[in-house]
Amino acid sequence: MHIMRLQCKVALISGGASGMGRATADTFAREGATVVVADINDSDGASAVKEIHAAGGQAHYVHLDVTDENAWTAAIDEVLDLFGRLDVLVNNAGISGTFDPDLTSTGFFDQLMLVNAKSVFLGIKHGAAAMIRSGGGSIVNLSSISATIGQPGVHMGYGASKAAVKSMTTTASVHHAEHGIRVNAVAPGMLPPMRTSRGSADPVWRAKQIDGVPMKRSGEVQEVADVVLFLASDESSYVTGIEILVDGGLTSV
Numbered sequence: 001m002h003i004m005r006l007q008c009k010v011a012l013i014s015g016g017a018s019g020m021g022r023a024t025a026d027t028f029a030r031e032g033a034t035v036v037v038a039d040i041n042d043s044d045g046a047s048a049v050k051e052i053h054a055a056g057g058q059a060h061y062v063h064l065d066v067t068d069e070n071a072w073t074a075a076i077d078e079v080l081d082l083f084g085r086l087d088v089l090v091n092n093a094g095i096s097g098t099f100d101p102d103l104t105s106t107g108f109f110d111q112l113m114l115v116n117a118k119s120v121f122l123g124i125k126h127g128a129a130a131m132i133r134s135g136g137g138s139i140v141n142l143s144s145i146s147a148t149i150g151q152p153g154v155h156m157g158y159g160a161s162k163a164a165v166k167s168m169t170t171t172a173s174v175h176h177a178e179h180g181i182r183v184n185a186v187a188p189g190m191l192p193p194m195r196t197s198r199g200s201a202d203p204v205w206r207a208k209q210i211d212g213v214p215m216k217r218s219g220e221v222q223e224v225a226d227v228v229l230f231l232a233s234d235e236s237s238y239v240t241g242i243e244i245l246v247d248g249g250l251t252s253v
């Protein structure tokens with residue numbers, strides 16, 4: 001008999017309408033969680049939920065702009081009203097560092113820090129408060145290899161935002177250990193392009209980067225979702241404050 005790894009847990013996934021967030025939503029639902037897909041892309045969010053329902057899982061969509069603190073309060077309140085608890089939060093929503101080709105754009109720096117970093121602060125702040133009421137939980141943040149290494153064409157604000165995510169993971173793990181909340185990060189490497197990828201969606205750029213990956217291939221979204229699942233589940237019950245690289249060895253070269 002298959003023992004579901006997230007049975008009875010309620011999980012909110014920001015950016016759950018697309019890419020790795022969507023793969024994570026599907027995976028969590030298959031493992032018995034009630035999944036809350038939170039995104040600004042309402043139509044794709046609704047179809048993600050529809051697919052989970054069709055596969056026999058439990059899911060709900062909330063519109064959440066992760067940069068808006070009032071929206072976080074409203075989304076978490078909705079989850080508590082509907083399901084009574086929050087056990088898992090995946091801070092996955094983000095934008096690419098290659099959307100604006102101007103690597104010196106100050107406006108883009110601010111936007112990257114807002115959408116990729118401040119969002120995670122807000123998620124931890126409001127998510128942890130709900131988890132304390134639920135008796136504990138697990139927070140998983142999506143950082144990136146860009147927190148550690150530089151890549152041509154990627155705005156330095158992207159790396160800075162992801163380094164902030166890595167740092168907040170460490171700090172929040174210390175703050176919330178006493179509340180039974182674990183906080184970890186997953187750092188993907190070369191995965192399929194983000195919706196907002198421009199330079200990093202270019203096949204020539206991608207081929208060059210993938211050539212530098214010891215495993216000589218791109219990762220698959222499921223390979224990230226499976227690591228997020230491990231950190232979300234009780235199998236990682238003594239793991240907190242860490243970042244797991246899912247990069248085919250790219251940062252080990």
Ligand SMILES: NC(=O)c1ccc[n+]([C@@H]2O[C@H](COP(=O)([O-])OP(=O)(O)OC[C@H]3O[C@@H](n4cnc5c(N)ncnc54)[C@H](O)[C@@H]3O)[C@@H](O)[C@H]2O)c1
Binds near residue numbers: 014040066093193196
């Ligand atoms: N794809 C990669 O190569 C890669 C590599 C390393 C890290 N990451 C990180 O992984 C995470 C997921 O990336 P992905 O490839 O699945 O991207 P994606 O573009 O496919 O999905 C991102 C999702 O976030 C949502 N989103 C964007 N801004 C939002 C906002 N303000 N509020 C709420 N939702 C918002 C989008 O609507 C989308 O559904 C991101 O944090 C990204 O930075 C991606």
